Every structure is written in C-alpha cells, then in structure tokens.
C-alpha cells in the first residue's frame with residue numbers, strides 16, 4: 118500500500134511539490150534569458166572539448182569530412198546528410214559526458230551495477246552513432262574521392 122501524503126518524509130514532499138511547479142524550484146540556478154542559456158550551453162561545449170578526448174577526435178574527423186565533401190563538390194543534400202551525422206555523433210558524445218557526470222555525482226567512486234549499465238549504454242550510443250556516420254561517409258565520400266584520384270592520376 119502506498120503511503121499517504123502525511124506519511125511521506127518532509128524532503129520527499131518538498132521534492133514532489135517542487136516537481137509539480139513549472140518554476141523548477143529544485144534547480145540551483147535557472148537561466149534568466151535566452152542569451153544566458155546560450156552561454157551555459159557554450160560552457161558545456163567548452164567543457165566537453167577540454168576534457169573529452171573522443172569529443173575532440175569526432176570534431177576533428179567531422180571537420181575533415183565537411184571539408185572533403187565541399188572539396189568533392191557533393192550535392193547540398195549529401196553535405197546536409199554528412200552534417201547531420203556529425204551533429205548526431207557530437208550530440209551523443211555530449212549526452213555521454215552528461216550521463217557520466219550525473220552517475221559520478223550519484224555514486225561517487227563506489228561500484229554500482231546500475232552505474233555501469235548507464236555508462237556502458239551511453240558509450241554504446243556514441244559507438245552506434247559513430248558507426249552509422251562511418252557508413253554514411255563511406256557511401257557518400259569514398260566513390261567521388263576514388264573518381265577524383267583516378268581522373269587526376271590517369
């Protein structure tokens with residue numbers, strides 16, 4: 118049987134009532150306007166760039182892929198598809214970093230099976246998106262690249 122409202126611990130009641138409000142009163146700070154929101158988002162991107170080696174690798178490879186697609190005169194749709202896949206990989210990497218931080222905040226340096234599942238699944242999501250982007254790049258970049266090499270060499 119579920120406990121009545123009076124039986125719930127005070128902290129749980131406080132959290133429940135805070136969650137019911139749209140003001141997000143549980144948050145330590147809420148962005149006051151759109152500009153401030155963008156500044157926080159930039160801080161997150163900058164944190165990921167400085168601390169996550171994989172994020173830097175994906176950004177580097179993505180920049181090469183976009184440069185190559187422009188150099189090879191790919192159609193606008195093809196460049197857009199490549200851009201979307203790069204965006205997906207970087208987004209997954211950021212979400213992976215966010216999940217890692219929340220897990221570390223929750224369990225600190227103790228081993229927990231659920232912490233392992235959360236981190237492994239987040240890492241798996243990055244892997245899937247990276248794998249998909251490699252397939253897309255193979256289909257869209259390799260054939261015109263081979264063609265370009267053949268016409269310039271032979």
Ligand SMILES: Nc1ncnc2c1ncn2[C@@H]1O[C@H](COP(=O)(O)OP(=O)(O)OP(=O)(O)O)[C@@H](O)[C@H]1O
Nearest residue numbers: 213217224225226227228229230232233236237240
């Ligand atoms: N608190 C924990 N409890 C159980 N397993 C953990 C815990 N912390 C980390 N692990 C295991 O160690 C692995 C590596 O942890 P880490 O925090 O470096 O994540 P990661 O996804 O490999 O990091 P990155 O994306 O930066 O390479 C996790 O995938 C998970 O299997």
